Amino acid sequence: MIFGKKEKKEPAPKSQEPKAPVSKPIAKEEPKKEERPVANKITVGHVHMSGCTGCLVSLADNYEGLFTILDNYADLVYCLTLADARHIPKMDVALVEGSVCLQDELSVEEIKETREKAAVVVALGGCAAYGNITRFCRGGQWNQPQHEGFVPIGDVIDVDVYIPGCAPCPQQIRNVCVTAYLLLKGNAEQQALAKAYLAPLMALASEGSKATSSEACGCDIMTKVINQGLCMGCGTCATSCPVFAITMEEGKPNIQRDMCIKCGACYAACPRAFFSFDVVNQYETIIDAIHGAMNPGGN
Amino acid sequence: MDYLGKYKSAVAARSTSAEVLRCSQDGGIVTSMFLYALEEGIIDGAIVAGQGEKPWQPKPIVATTPEEILSSRGTRYNVCPNMSVLKESVRKYGLDKVGIVGTPCQIQALRKAQLYPIGLRDVCDKIALAMGIFCMENFSYQSMTQIVQDHCNVDLHSLKKTDIGKGKYWAYTNRGAVSQIPLKLTHKYEQPGCHVCLDYVANLADISTGSVGSPDGWSTVFIRNNNGENIWNKAVAAGVFETKPIESVKPGLELVTKLATEKITKNQKEVEHRASFGVGKGLRNPYI
Numbered sequence: 001m002i003f004g005k006k007e008k009k010e011p012a013p014k015s016q017e018p019k020a021p022v023s024k025p026i027a028k029e030e031p032k033k034e035e036r037p038v039a040n041k042i043t044v045g046h047v048h049m050s051g052c053t054g055c056l057v058s059l060a061d062n063y064e065g066l067f068t069i070l071d072n073y074a075d076l077v078y079c080l081t082l083a084d085a086r087h088i089p090k091m092d093v094a095l096v097e098g099s100v101c102l103q104d105e106l107s108v109e110e111i112k113e114t115r116e117k118a119a120v121v122v123a124l125g126g127c128a129a130y131g132n133i134t135r136f137c138r139g140g141q142w143n144q145p146q147h148e149g150f151v152p153i154g155d156v157i158d159v160d161v162y163i164p165g166c167a168p169c170p171q172q173i174r175n176v177c178v179t180a181y182l183l184l185k186g187n188a189e190q191q192a193l194a195k196a197y198l199a200p201l202m203a204l205a206s207e208g209s210k211a212t213s214s215e216a217c218g219c220d221i222m223t224k225v226i227n228q229g230l231c232m233g234c235g236t237c238a239t240s241c242p243v244f245a246i247t248m249e250e251g252k253p254n255i256q257r258d259m260c261i262k263c264g265a266c267y268a269a270c271p272r273a274f275f276s277f278d279v280v281n282q283y284e285t286i287i288d289a290i291h292g293a294m295n296p297g298g299n
Numbered sequence: 300m301d302y303l304g305k306y307k308s309a310v311a312a313r314s315t316s317a318e319v320l321r322c323s324q325d326g327g328i329v330t331s332m333f334l335y336a337l338e339e340g341i342i343d344g345a346i347v348a349g350q351g352e353k354p355w356q357p358k359p360i361v362a363t364t365p366e367e368i369l370s371s372r373g374t375r376y377n378v379c380p381n382m383s384v385l386k387e388s389v390r391k392y393g394l395d396k397v398g399i400v401g402t403p404c405q406i407q408a409l410r411k412a413q414l415y416p417i418g419l420r421d422v423c424d425k426i427a428l429a430m431g432i433f434c435m436e437n438f439s440y441q442s443m444t445q446i447v448q449d450h451c452n453v454d455l456h457s458l459k460k461t462d463i464g465k466g467k468y469w470a471y472t473n474r475g476a477v478s479q480i481p482l483k484l485t486h487k488y489e490q491p492g493c494h495v496c497l498d499y500v501a502n503l504a505d506i507s508t509g510s511v512g513s514p515d516g517w518s519t520v521f522i523r524n525n526n527g528e529n530i531w532n533k534a535v536a537a538g539v540f541e542t543k544p545i546e547s548v549k550p551g552l553e554l555v556t557k558l559a560t561e562k563i564t565k566n567q568k569e570v571e572h573r574a575s576f577g578v579g580k581g582l583r584n585p586y587i
Contacts, residue, residue: 058420169420200415200587228583232437232492234401234408235359235383240418248359251378251439251490265418271408272492272585280503281305283410284524 040185042092044177045078045085046124047114049107050134050150051098054167055125056081059095061170068294069174073181093180094118095173099127099134100156102149108156115157120180123159124173126166126263128152129208130217133166133261154208162204164264166242176201178293190289197286200274204264218245218255220267226252230272237266302559304502306521307528309552311513312535312542324374324462325510326518328540329400329430332506332530333368335539336398341530342427345398346388347371348379354455355447356440361388374432376461377443378490382408389422396427402434403498403507410503428530431501433509433519433555434493435463435562442488450485451478464510494569495585499559506531512555513548519555 046056056079060066070076074093078085088094094114101107115121126132131152139148153159161180163172176198183194218241225231233251245259246266253266267273279286313326319334320327329347336342349360349371357379362368381401388394399409406429416423438446447453447461451470462469468485470478501507505527512519520542522531534540545552573582 061420163417165418167420169416169418169423171416171419171421171423175414175416197414203587224583229491230495230583230585232402232404232490232496233378233380233439234405235380236385236408236412238380238383239386240412242418248380248383250441251380263418269412269415269417269419271404271411272495274587275407275411275585276587277497280407280410280414283414283503286414 041072042074042181042184043077043090044074044093044095045088045091045114045118046076046080046082047078047088047094047096047110048080049096049098049111049128049153050101050104050147051125051127053081053097055095055097055128055173058125058167058170059173062174065170065174065294068296069177072296073293074177088113088117090117092118092184093120093122093177095122095124096128096153096159097124099131099150100153101147102151103147104144111153111156119184120160121153121157122161122163122176122180123153123205123208124163125168126164126261126265129154129159129162129164129204130262130264132263135262152208154205159205159208161198161201162208162264162268163201164204164268165240166261166263166265174294175290178290181293182289193282193286193289196276196279196282199279200276201268203274204268208264217262217264218253218257218260218266220264220273221246221253221255221270224267225270225272232272234271236269236271240265240269301502302556302563303500303521303552304498304507304523306523308522309545310520310522310542311517311545311548312508312520312540313517315538315541318369319372320516322372324372324460325516326508326513326520326540327372328506328508328518328520329432330368330372331539332428332430332534333362333398333400334365335534335537336428336530337363337365337368339533339537340396342396342398343394344388344392345400345428346381346384347400348375348381353440355443355458355461359384361392361394363392363394373460374462375443376463377438377440381405382412385409385412386419386422389425395425397422397425398428398430399426400430400432401501401504402432402437403501403503404434404492404496406431406501406504406507407498428526429503429505431504431507433500433507433511434496435499435558436489436493436496438485438488439490442485442490446480446485446488450480453478494566495573496566497563497570497586499562500555511558512545512551512553517543517548519545519552 123129134150179194179197182190238246245256314331333345344363348357351358357375359381413423453470457472459473460471467479508518508520576582
C-alpha cells in the first residue's frame with residue numbers, strides 16, 4: 001500500500017522480521033568493493049533525465065552528511081556523475097532528476113526501466129516532479145532542435161515520492177533519504193514515523209502523477225489555497241520561492257506569474273496545502289531522529 | 300483533542316523593564332525575551348512585526364538590534380507574514396541563530412518548514428527560539444482599518460493601542476479617548492483562513508504567551524519544550540521577568556482552556572462543514 005511496486009514484490013519483510021529477508025536481495029546488489037560493509041544498507045540510484053544536475057549538487061551539498069548517508073544507510077549504485085555503473089541496476093530507491101524528453105528515446109526507455117528496477121521512485125526536484133523550467137521549452141535549440149516535448153516523469157510512470165523545489169533543499173533530500181532508510185530497514189516504530197513523514201510527499205506524487213493535474217506553479221497557491229479560503233497569510237510560500245516571484249502584499253501572496261518557474265516549492269511548503277498534526281506535533285522526535293541518524297557517532 | 304498542547308509549565312509573568320512595559324501589549328514577554336536572547340547571544344536576530352508603510356500596518360523585519368526589537372512592541376491586530384522573511388534572515392542577514400515570533404498558524408508553518416524544508420536551504424537547523432502568541436483570529440489591514448475607522452470612529456493616525464478583551468474590541472487614542480465596540484461586529488471582517496485553524500495557544504512554539512488567563516498587564520506563558528525551558532529559566536534567573544504561579548492568578552488556565560476549546564470546536568465544525576459545502580462537492584481540507 002505504501003509503495004505500490006514494492007509491496008507486490010516482497011510484502012512480508014517489511015513488517016515483523018526485517019533483517020534476514022530484507023538483507024538478502026540487498027546483499028546481492030551490494031558492490032564488492034565496499035571495504036567496510038554495513039549490513040542492511042538500502043541501494044540508491046540517481047537517474048538523470050533532462051535536468052541541470054542542480055538537484056544532484058544539492059544532494060552533495062549535504063557535505064559530510066552525504067558521507068554519513070553513504071557510509072551508513074545507502075549505497076549509491078547508479079549515478080552517472082558520481083558512480084561507475086553505466087546501466088540502471090535494480091535498486092531500492094531511484095532519485096530521478098529532470099523531466100522526460102519525449103523525443104529522446106533513451107530517456108523514455110530509461111525512465112521506464114527505472115520504474116521497473118526501483119522499488120521506490122522519487123521525483124527529485126521541480127523538473128522531475130512538475131516539469132519546472134523545462135515546461136517552457138519548445139524546441140529549436142542546439143544541438144537537438146527536435147527535442148521539444150518535456151514532461152514530468154509522472155506523465156510517463158507512476159511516482160512514489162515528490163521532492164519539489166528548484167533546487168530541492170539539501171536538508172529535504174537528506175530527510176527523505178533517512179526516512180526512506182527507516183521505512184525500509186527500521187523497526188516498527190521507526191517505520192511508522194517514516195511512513196507518516198513521507199505521506200504528504202507521497203500524496204503530492206499521487207496527485208502529480210495524474211497526467212491531467214501534473215502542473216505546479218504559483219497558481220496552485222491561488223487555486224488550491226486562496227480560492228479555497230484557506231490562506232492565512234503566513235508568508236511561507238514567499239520565503240520558499242527560489243526565484244522571488246512571490247511577495248506579500250496586504251498580507252497575502254502576490255504571484256508574478258511571468259517569473260514563476262513552476263517548481264512546486266510554494267505549494268508544497270504552504271501549511272494549508274497539507275498539514276499533518278500526526279507528523280508536525282512530533283517535530284522534535286523526527287528532527288532528533290534525523291539528527292541522530294546523521295550523527296551516528298554522537299560527536 | 301489537546302486544546303493547550305504539550306507544555307512543561309505555565310506561569311503568569313511580566314517584564315521587569317519599565318521601558319518594555321511602557322508600550323507593550325500586556326506583559327511584554329516576547330519583546331523582553333528577544334532582548335534578553337539577543338544580549339546573551341542565544342539568537343543573532345529575530346523576525347518580528349516592524350512598522351510598515353501605512354499607520355498600524357505591520358511589516359516583518361529581521362531585527363538585529365535592541366532598538367529594532369523595542370520598536371516592534373505591541374499587538375497590531377492585522378496580518379504580518381513573518382514567515383516570508385525566514386530565508387532572508389539566514390541568507391541575507393547571515394543569522395545562524397534565528398528568533399521568530401508568530402501566531403499559532405505561523406508557528407505551524409515554521410515547524411512544517413523545519414520538517415519539510417522545501418526551498419529553504421540551510422534554514423531549518425537555524426531556528427533558535429520560536430515564540431508563539433495566542434490567537435483567536437486575525438484581520439487583514441483593510442479589515443482592521445474598517446473596524447477602527449468606521450466602527451470605532453478613530454483615525455488610524457491617532458490610534459495608540461487596540462485590544463480585544465472582555466468580549467469587546469477596544470481602540471485607545473493618543474489623546475486618551477477610548478472607543479469600544481462589541482466583538483461580534485468584527486467577526487465578519489475576520490480572515491477566512493483563520494476559520495479552519497485548530498490551534499489557539501501556539502502549541503508548537505518553544506514558548507507561547509498571551510494575555511488570556513492573567514490579570515491586566517500580565518501575560519500567561521506556556522513553556523513547552525527543553526529549548527524553551529532552558530531559555531526561560533535563564534531569563535527568569537537573570538531577572539528579566541517577574542512571575543506568579545498560574546494557579547494563583549484569576550481567571551487562570553480555566554479561561555484559556557475555555558477559549559481554546561471554543562475556538563477549536565467551532566473551527567473543527569467549519570472544517571467538517573467545508574467537506575459538504577456544495578451539492579455532493581466539498582472544499583479542500585488541508586489536514587491530512
